[in-house]
Amino acid sequence: MNKPTVLEVRNLTRRFGGLVAVNNISFDVHEHEVVGLIGPNGSGKTTTMNLISGALPPSSGEIWLGDTCISRLPARRIARSGVARTFQLVRMLPSLSILENVKAGAVFGHQQLWGSELDHHARRLLERVGVMHDPDAPTSSLTYIDQKRVELARALASNPRVLLLDEWLAGLNPTELQQGIELIADLRDEGRTILLVEHVMDAIRSLCDRCVVMSSGSKISEGGTEDVLSDAAVIEAYLGK
């Protein structure tokens, strides 16, 4: 594969006191690729996402976005450089309308738009992710899946170089799950570059070009999705929990 590398994680370590939550992890995400960051609960996936987005500083190691080292930058500078994310527990800005929530992504993110251009862009994105609600309504009127869709639209609003999805499909019913998988598949087909933490095996199988598997903070496997999911060490790590 000769696609350019967008995100490069090099020897990344994060300790919490005596606990090594992320232990010397390295992996790359290439342009237009969907990479799954998977592993049992407590293996360090969310901590890795927090390190990439700058919510936490690493204890050691480096993270590169293209030719910029982002691992010592504050979160807002990392967002500006082109990393956008959604959270495991959806985070709306409750004092803002649905539309304003989406616009906020473009104001604080990589590609900045203003005025009517921003307004059109945000409305298009809401349609794109399937939110039929009045864009000027408060976010409190949204169902859970629609909040997730709005959060995704907000992450997309800045046209990020890499999109981090932290269990974006968690908590959805089977119909919503299918719609959610299709939505992410559409983003992949548009050529987005995505790193996703996911537990739903159907989603991992249908969305991820490659997977990086973590267990107890360490990377235990990496490669094409089917190969990784049939790797004995991976099966053992999941069954051992």
Ligand code: ADP
């Ligand atoms: P995963 O996302 O794979 O479930 P996490 O990254 O959430 O795993 O957690 C990895 C390990 O780090 C766990 O043992 C967790 O308890 C610990 N951990 C995560 N965040 C913190 C924190 N802020 N302080 C202390 N320990 C933490």
